[in-house]
Amino acid sequence: MRVRLKVWRQKHAHRPGGFHTYETPELNPNMSFLEMLDVVNEELTQRGEEPIAFDHDCREGICGTCSLVINGKPHGPHRGVATCQTYLRSFRDGDEIVVEPFRAKAFPLIKDLIVSRKAFDHIIQAGGFVSVRTGSAPDANALPIPKPDADRAMDAAQCIGCGACVAACKNASAMLFVAAKVSHLALLPQGKVERERRARAMVQAMEAAGFGGCSVTGSCEAVCPKEISLEFIARLNREYGRALLKGPN
Amino acid sequence: MKLEANIPAGPLAQKWSKYRFDSKLVSPANKRRYKVVVVGAGLAGASAAATLAELGYDVENFVFHDSPRRAHSIAAQGGINAAKNYQNDGDSVRRLFYDTIKGGDFRAREANVYRLAEVSVSIIDQCVAQGVPFAREYGGLLDNRSFGGAQVSRTFYARGQTGQQLLLGAYSALARQAGLGAVKCHTHAEMLDLVVVDGHAKGIIVRNLISGELTRHAADAVVLATGGYGNVFNLSTYARGSNATAIWRAYKRGACFANPCFTQIHPTCIPVSGDYQSKLTLMSESLRNDGRIWVPKQAGDKRPPQDIPEGERDYYLERMYPSFGNLAPRDISSRAAKRVCDEGRGVGESGRGVYLDFAEAIQRLGEATIRERYGNLFAIYKEITDENAYRSPMRIFPAVHYTMGGLWVDYSLMSNLPGLFVLGEANFSDHGANRLGASALMQGLADGYFVLPATIAGYLASQKPDQRPRPDHDAFRQAEEQVRGSVRRLLASQGQRTVASFHKELGQLLWDHCGMARNAAGLKQALDRIPALREEFWRNVRVPGDAEELNQSLERAGRVADFLELAELLCLDALTREESCGGHFREEHQYPDGEAKRDDQNFAFVSAWEYQGPDRPPVLQREPLGYEEVKMTTRSYK
Numbered sequence: 001m002r003v004r005l006k007v008w009r010q011k012h013a014h015r016p017g018g019f020h021t022y023e024t025p026e027l028n029p030n031m032s033f034l035e036m037l038d039v040v041n042e043e044l045t046q047r048g049e050e051p052i053a054f055d056h057d058c059r060e061g062i063c064g065t066c067s068l069v070i071n072g073k074p075h076g077p078h079r080g081v082a083t084c085q086t087y088l089r090s091f092r093d094g095d096e097i098v099v100e101p102f103r104a105k106a107f108p109l110i111k112d113l114i115v116s117r118k119a120f121d122h123i124i125q126a127g128g129f130v131s132v133r134t135g136s137a138p139d140a141n142a143l144p145i146p147k148p149d150a151d152r153a154m155d156a157a158q159c160i161g162c163g164a165c166v167a168a169c170k171n172a173s174a175m176l177f178v179a180a181k182v183s184h185l186a187l188l189p190q191g192k193v194e195r196e197r198r199a200r201a202m203v204q205a206m207e208a209a210g211f212g213g214c215s216v217t218g219s220c221e222a223v224c225p226k227e228i229s230l231e232f233i234a235r236l237n238r239e240y241g242r243a244l245l246k247g248p249n
Numbered sequence: 250m251k252l253e254a255n256i257p258a259g260p261l262a263q264k265w266s267k268y269r270f271d272s273k274l275v276s277p278a279n280k281r282r283y284k285v286v287v288v289g290a291g292l293a294g295a296s297a298a299a300t301l302a303e304l305g306y307d308v309e310n311f312v313f314h315d316s317p318r319r320a321h322s323i324a325a326q327g328g329i330n331a332a333k334n335y336q337n338d339g340d341s342v343r344r345l346f347y348d349t350i351k352g353g354d355f356r357a358r359e360a361n362v363y364r365l366a367e368v369s370v371s372i373i374d375q376c377v378a379q380g381v382p383f384a385r386e387y388g389g390l391l392d393n394r395s396f397g398g399a400q401v402s403r404t405f406y407a408r409g410q411t412g413q414q415l416l417l418g419a420y421s422a423l424a425r426q427a428g429l430g431a432v433k434c435h436t437h438a439e440m441l442d443l444v445v446v447d448g449h450a451k452g453i454i455v456r457n458l459i460s461g462e463l464t465r466h467a468a469d470a471v472v473l474a475t476g477g478y479g480n481v482f483n484l485s486t487y488a489r490g491s492n493a494t495a496i497w498r499a500y501k502r503g504a505c506f507a508n509p510c511f512t513q514i515h516p517t518c519i520p521v522s523g524d525y526q527s528k529l530t531l532m533s534e535s536l537r538n539d540g541r542i543w544v545p546k547q548a549g550d551k552r553p554p555q556d557i558p559e560g561e562r563d564y565y566l567e568r569m570y571p572s573f574g575n576l577a578p579r580d581i582s583s584r585a586a587k588r589v590c591d592e593g594r595g596v597g598e599s600g601r602g603v604y605l606d607f608a609e610a611i612q613r614l615g616e617a618t619i620r621e622r623y624g625n626l627f628a629i630y631k632e633i634t635d636e637n638a639y640r641s642p643m644r645i646f647p648a649v650h651y652t653m654g655g656l657w658v659d660y661s662l663m664s665n666l667p668g669l670f671v672l673g674e675a676n677f678s679d680h681g682a683n684r685l686g687a688s689a690l691m692q693g694l695a696d697g698y699f700v701l702p703a704t705i706a707g708y709l710a711s712q713k714p715d716q717r718p719r720p721d722h723d724a725f726r727q728a729e730e731q732v733r734g735s736v737r738r739l740l741a742s743q744g745q746r747t748v749a750s751f752h753k754e755l756g757q758l759l760w761d762h763c764g765m766a767r768n769a770a771g772l773k774q775a776l777d778r779i780p781a782l783r784e785e786f787w788r789n790v791r792v793p794g795d796a797e798e799l800n801q802s803l804e805r806a807g808r809v810a811d812f813l814e815l816a817e818l819l820c821l822d823a824l825t826r827e828e829s830c831g832g833h834f835r836e837e838h839q840y841p842d843g844e845a846k847r848d849d850q851n852f853a854f855v856s857a858w859e860y861q862g863p864d865r866p867p868v869l870q871r872e873p874l875g876y877e878e879v880k881m882t883t884r885s886y887k
């Protein structure tokens with residue numbers, strides 16, 4: 001099969017960007033989407049042109065590095081997978097495919113399809129942790145945790161920090177990302193001690209980074225490669241409300 | 250030069266506490282006057298940077314990734330070992346120690362491995378306290394599973410995402426310190442050289458991957474936790490970005506490289522499907538708890554698996570290794586798979602595959618249980634192959650997965666270059682010639698949370714505080730010039746071939762001649778061809794773009810240039826080690842039944858290679874391996 005790509009190219013943040021069209025050579029439908037970009041990049045390099053810059057690393061849906069908006073959808077046509085887990089068999093011979101970066105005010109563009117997601121690190125630094133010094137922990141089985149709580153915490157903890165939720169949201173809100181971390185820790189006894197401070201600090205850091213507010217459209221959940229549930233946003237709202245009620249500490 | 254492992258005297262079980270008691274300390278007021286540069290934020294680097302900052306040192310962390318959370322450790326699936334004996338199945342520190350030494354085919358240091366087993370129990374405590382959501386039983390206590398090379402259940406896990414959860418734990422500890430201003434985190438920052446002043450490691454040269462700017466960072470000690478070098482093979486289960494540049498440049502500055510030929514080929518990966526393939530995907534070893542591995546008895550049997558009756562199947566691991574069966578260690582399972590495929594009994598289109606079959610487990614436990622245990626792995630398999638493993642068996646084949654070799658370190662994890670510490674997969678220390686499943690995560694976190702924070706003081710106490718060289722020192726200037734020169738050379742070459750094409754060719758060469766089975770003739774051939782390929786690379790590579798911008802071709806070119814050098818050392822080491830042990834199988838050295846023939850008389854040592862400059866062969870230093878508490882036996886899993 002072959003496809004036609006319309007790819008966003010932009011040398012760097014301070015230069016205007018635009019779409020460029022590339023006809024691919026013959027492709028194998030079992031290729032991943034990123035392997036198809038590899039093939040295109042090999043051709044560009046051979047022709048002496050600059051290859052398309054795009055982010056990737058693990059290529060198995062866990063590191064959260066790959067991004068890309070494919071035909072208007074962050075991480076492409078399928079639910080529950082990242083771009084690197086998208087295969088060409090999901091497209092048809094002759095398709096035109098539009099490829100763009102994750103766009104959001106808080107994710108400034110670096111080059112072509114690569115954006116900076118540093119703001120996520122800042123949000124975690126504000127409170128996405130349990131304050132426990134190395135070496136000061138009690139025995140791991142000292143505190144039994146009901147399996148359903150541990151499982152639910154794991155559901156939230158699966159977030160890979162890719163930012164698709166932000167890219168999909170019309171407000172460019174990072175609520176699902178923050179909700180996943182706040183919920184993961186609030187569901188476990190180890191995280192309960194600091195829950196108010198955490199919720200408040202992380203929400204403030206999110207706002208300070210320039211992410212928008214949440215109007216619960218659910219577009220984030222629909223594109224999340226780990227299918228993190230909107231319910232966690234409700235939980236974040238409860239955690240945050242609880243923190244406000246408790247007042248500053 | 251003589252390599253001194255600096256193993257404390259006294260009985261094995263007391264060495265670590267004795268070491269800590271005897272070690273010099275740095276007073277709390279002085280700690281912040283020492284700057285420590287930590288390169289890498291995988292399990293080893295993130296845990297080290299966070300813990301050193303908690304202790305009060307002035308820490309700077311560098312990663313080439315866009316965030317510390319993206320390190321390759323994130324992809325570890327199966328689990329982490331610890332001698333907790335929560336299952337009451339006979340586990341102990343001593344048993345984990347013994348399994349690891351034996352699993353490593355008696356090529357690891359006894360004292361290091363004992364310490365690793367000892368520290369393992371604290372790791373689990375630490376991670377649970379951070380909020381790592383390990384799997385639990387209905388009673389609320391932690392659950393365990395079994396991994397290859399062990400007859401007890403000591404592996405802790407978080408669904409199929411153990412590495413992710415452990416890394417996010419370490420990353421959160423690091424983030425906390427960054428928020429407190431105790432660590433400065435540099436992202437998109439690639440270390441391109443080590444700076445050595447008066448024989449001590451005192452800093453690094455870093456390229457900002459967005460702006461291309463080169464910067465100098467002086468420190469009282471440098472910690473490398475930069476991961477393994479398996480991508481020298483091009484196709485592997487590693488993340489695409491994993492590379493050897495940091496340890497390779499340190500080697501060229503005088504740090505010895507130990508056992509480069511000890512590479513691990515993992516038995517259960519999805520087979521290669523086409524020439525375009527960019528990486529190989531691991532199917533966690535935990536699958537071997539319930540999956541049975543088989544091929545047809547008859548060579549060339551092309552019937553679909555469900556049409557092959559029981560009696561015509563060869564469950565070869567169960568047949569050859571009845572006491573460990575499908576949980577035989579990785580090196581042994583991989584070689585067995587290669588053997589049956591070489592006999593023409595491999596399955597799938599290419600004939601390079603074996604079945605991993607869950608039919609019996611599904612019948613015994615029900616599909617729901619299998620789904621709960623391995624659902625995400627079955628989903629990955631489906632995505633990649635478009636096949637449903639609940640209905641027909643998976644096809645798997647071995648792939649490059651881990652490197653036991655790495656920079657040489659002593660008991661304190663310091664290299665022969667004073668002031669340079671090496672942690673995690675980047676060092677060589679604990680796994681000998683073969684690593685057991687779920688032990689890399691254990692080692693990375695042991696090194697970072699517990700070992701380095703206790704040992705680094707011994708070195709720093711010998712250095713006056715606030716006396717580190719300044720970045721305007723000549724050594725920094727020279728190192729920076731060298732880096733700038735090689736970046737310029739890469740961009741100037743304007744040849745005909747892409748970086749990827751060189752990487753592919755090198756990888757194939759290594760896989761063919763220095764993969765699962767090696768022999769002198771093949772290794773010599775590789776040693777002929779690698780320098781020629783390297784020469785062509787520098788003459789004929791084409792790297793588009795500029796130095797002063799984000800340039801992924803340039804990044805990869807630098808990494809492949811280093812792989813082209815490292816590959817030669819790998820083959821040289823493999824040629825020199827005239828025995829078979831662990832992942833290193835020399836066809837000349839095997840028993841009539843095809844099992845590896847180790848030679849303790851002549852090869853019970855660590856090979857540590859010392860760089861001598863571009864035009865002279867490296868010198869081999871031998872660190873003899875002595876065993877006080879265990880007897881070196883022929884490793885049998887029969």
Ligand SMILES: Cc1cc2nc3c(=O)[nH]c(=O)nc-3n(C[C@H](O)[C@H](O)[C@H](O)COP(=O)(O)OP(=O)(O)OC[C@H]3O[C@@H](n4cnc5c(N)ncnc54)[C@H](O)[C@@H]3O)c2cc1C
Nearest residue numbers: 289290291292293322325327328440476673674687689690
């Ligand atoms: C698919 C897969 C599954 C695995 N599953 C398991 C498992 O279940 N159990 C187990 O025990 N082990 C497992 N392993 C092995 C284990 O994951 C690794 O050995 C381990 O995570 C390595 O950790 P690390 O901290 O040493 O290095 P890494 O996690 O590789 O981190 C390297 C760090 O160094 C940085 N870095 C590297 N070079 C530079 C440079 N030049 N400049 C700046 N920064 C640099 C990177 O940015 C990164 O932060 C698995 C491995 C793979 C490939």
Ligand code: FES
Nearest residue numbers: 057059064066084
């Ligand atoms: S490349 Fe790691 S999630 Fe896609």
